[in-house]
Amino acid sequence: MATIILTTATAMYNNFRQDFIRFAVQQKVLCFGEFQTKAGRLSPYFFNAGLFNDGDALRNLSQFYAQAILASNIPFDMLFGPAYKGIPLAAGTAIALAEQGRNVPYCYNRKEAKDHGEGGTTVGAKLQGRVLIIDDVISAGTSVRESIELIRAAGAEPCGVVIALDRMEKGQxxxxxxxxxQRNYDIPVVPIATLDDLLGYLQGEAGMVQNLSAVQAYRDRYGVKNA
Structure with a gap:
């Protein structure tokens, strides 16, 4: 019986990862063609989380974040959204978690400290306990590093990062x-979906197979192992 339950849970998790890829394609957040990355590479796909830019898209996106968090089993006490993209993501995810019966506080930072009113560099709940960082992607890791420093300076503990898509490609x-x-800060990073999930989607989705060979070739050239 235990094996059956585990298999079913895994299948459900994989399904929502595929559903997220499908949703991103439908929203034209995930596009195919030829795009130059910051590293100067020509990528056959492009993911722009900034295009989740209306109420319905943000609601659905937040639900995917909540699903990924709950499936990860990471113990956490609150959410933190790095300015600027992380702000609506943390707020939306907090709402989605509350709808799932997990009501947690959240906060976000300002780019510049405020010297009047409530002052400070953060807005929302006080940073305390185990803090889960909510962001769109990790490129150079700058946003995560700054978030971790801010959280630790407040006496709280960064316990993980949740992102929308892991491109799974080599950096420097x-x-x-x-x-x-994960290596530098010894915390887990949980993506809603990965490049491997994208490949799985392309293999099984009618009308998308023409993009499969280009994405697979990019994965073969620049990709990292799953570890």
């Missing part, structure tokens, strides 16, 4: 940006 080393964050 043989490791990906996600792997470097």
């Amino acid at each position: 080393t043989e490791l990906s940006a996600v792997q470097e964050v």
